[in-house]
Amino acid sequence: MSAFPASAGAAWSVLVVSGVLETIWAVGLPRTDGFTRLGPSAVVVAAMAASVYGLSLAARVLPIGTAYAVWTGIGAVGAVAYGIVALGEPRTAARLLCLGLILAGVVGLRIVSEPAP
Numbered sequence: 001m002s003a004f005p006a007s008a009g010a011a012w013s014v015l016v017v018s019g020v021l022e023t024i025w026a027v028g029l030p031r032t033d034g035f036t037r038l039g040p041s042a043v044v045v046a047a048m049a050a051s052v053y054g055l056s057l058a059a060r061v062l063p064i065g066t067a068y069a070v071w072t073g074i075g076a077v078g079a080v081a082y083g084i085v086a087l088g089e090p091r092t093a094a095r096l097l098c099l100g101l102i103l104a105g106v107v108g109l110r111i112v113s114e115p116a117p
Helices: 008-032 038-058 064-087 093-112
Strands: none
Touching: 008 038, 008 064, 038 064, 064 093
């Protein structure tokens, strides 16, 4: 088994990149047209695989509950932000408040988390 990531800092970096990859596959999913379009489908599947692989690497060092919550939080916030910025989805106070709460949870988990046993 590889020693990467060898530190909590490296694990957090891998986790953030994996969360961004989750955002990429989530926003790309509609472009696959039910996985009937080869190009977009290949990008989405590659991003999915890399994202989950990165989560598995980060979970070597970070508690899985924390890693999974942060990973999904980054993906959710990224997908909603993309929808607001690029697709013109509603930018209501309630939606922005909810995004802020998710971000606060992700940051809070980062602050209080310790490496896995």
